[in-house]
Amino acid sequence: MSFKVVIFDWDGTLVDSVEHIASSLHQAATELGFPAREREAYRDIIGLGMVEALGALYPGISRDEMTAIREGYGRYFFSRKTTPQNVFDGMADVLTDLRLAGRGCAVATGKSRRGLDSALTSSGLGPHFDLTRCADETRSKPDPKMLVEILEHYEIEPQDAVMIGDTRYDLDMAQRIRMPAIGVEWGVHDRAELSRYNPLAVASTVADLREALGLAR
Numbered sequence: 001m002s003f004k005v006v007i008f009d010w011d012g013t014l015v016d017s018v019e020h021i022a023s024s025l026h027q028a029a030t031e032l033g034f035p036a037r038e039r040e041a042y043r044d045i046i047g048l049g050m051v052e053a054l055g056a057l058y059p060g061i062s063r064d065e066m067t068a069i070r071e072g073y074g075r076y077f078f079s080r081k082t083t084p085q086n087v088f089d090g091m092a093d094v095l096t097d098l099r100l101a102g103r104g105c106a107v108a109t110g111k112s113r114r115g116l117d118s119a120l121t122s123s124g125l126g127p128h129f130d131l132t133r134c135a136d137e138t139r140s141k142p143d144p145k146m147l148v149e150i151l152e153h154y155e156i157e158p159q160d161a162v163m164i165g166d167t168r169y170d171l172d173m174a175q176r177i178r179m180p181a182i183g184v185e186w187g188v189h190d191r192a193e194l195s196r197y198n199p200l201a202v203a204s205t206v207a208d209l210r211e212a213l214g215l216a217r
Contacts, residue, residue, distance in 0.1 A: 002214055003180070005104035005154050007147065009165035010111055011046055012187025015086050015123060021046050021077065025057070028072030032065070034058055046188050047110045047167035049135030082119040088186060090206035095128040097215050104154055107132040108146045108163065108173070130154075142172035147179060162200070164209070171197035182212050 011017045022042035030036050037057055045053040050073070054066050061069075084092070098105055105128050109116055113134045120126035131153050133146035151158060163174035166187020174181035175197050183194030183202040191202045203209040210216050 003103065003160060003162045004156055005106060005150070005161040006098055006213065007106045007108050007150055007161055007163045009047065009163075009167070009170045009187075010107055010109040010116060010119065012166035013164060013170075013184055014088065014091050014107075014125065015082055015119065016088055016186075017082065017086060018043060018046055018188055020080060024073050024076035025053075025069075027076050028069050029057070031072060032068055034065075034069070043188050047141055047165070047169040049110050049140030050112065052135075052140040053110070077115070078118070081122045083122060084124045087123055087125065088206065090210075092125065092128075094206065094210060094213070094215065095125065097210075098213070099128060101215070104131075105129050106150045106153075108141075108150060108170075109133070110135045110141055110169070112136045141167075141169035142176065144173045144177045144179075147173060147177060162213075166194075168193055168197060171199055182209065184209060 008014055011021060022039060025042045026036060041057060045056050050070055051066065054061055054069055095105055107129055111134055113136055116132060116134050131150055133149055138149060139145040147163065151161060158177045158179035161179055163170055163179055163181040164184065165171060166184045167189050171181045171183055171194055181199045183199045185191055185202060185204045194202050201212040203212060
């Protein structure tokens with residue numbers, strides 16, 4: 001599958017950060033008196049923008065309450081930097097080989113711009129990407145606006161790109177504009193959930209992903 005552009009989700013796809021996000025959300029909310037949610041509830045909203053995620057966790061939450069949780073979340077989350085060791089094994093090589101093959105690489109994430117810019121630098125992955133889009137500067141997944149903006153940048157059609165992600169929000173977003181997608185099982189949602197969105201493949205390992213991208217060695 002020789003796509004011109006490969007678009008990656010960040011958390012749970014490139015970087016092993018799901019548990020840190022869930023813990024940071026739990027700590028920020030409960031210290032303000034919000035009820036604790038099951039661990040899976042925190043995990044399930046990863047991939048959404050923060051406004052949408054908090055609205056799903058705590059229906060009816062006010063704007064001021066949301067701001068307070070977001071501030072607490074930022075303190076907890078940014079207390080630990082994303083490092084090259086947090087990148088899933090083999091994913092940096094996937095990015096390197098895609099670039100060597102002449103393919104464009106981009107990021108479409110539910111992270112904030114502040115969070116992504118910090119992680120791009122501290123993880124060492126930043127130089128691989130031509131373009132990145134975040135939920136707080138476009139619209140939250142599964143709205144496909146960030147994908148549309150990426151396509152416009154490259155001046156290509158949806159079928160010329162592929163979205164790679166670990167959540168249903170990633171695959172739903174791609175499906176809405178008929179962009180091919182590949183799910184990965186090492187993040188938030190399992191194979192059964194990802195398969196509901198008719199991806200080209202669901203990769204269980206990085207080797208599976210390489211094969212789906214035509215990078216198998």
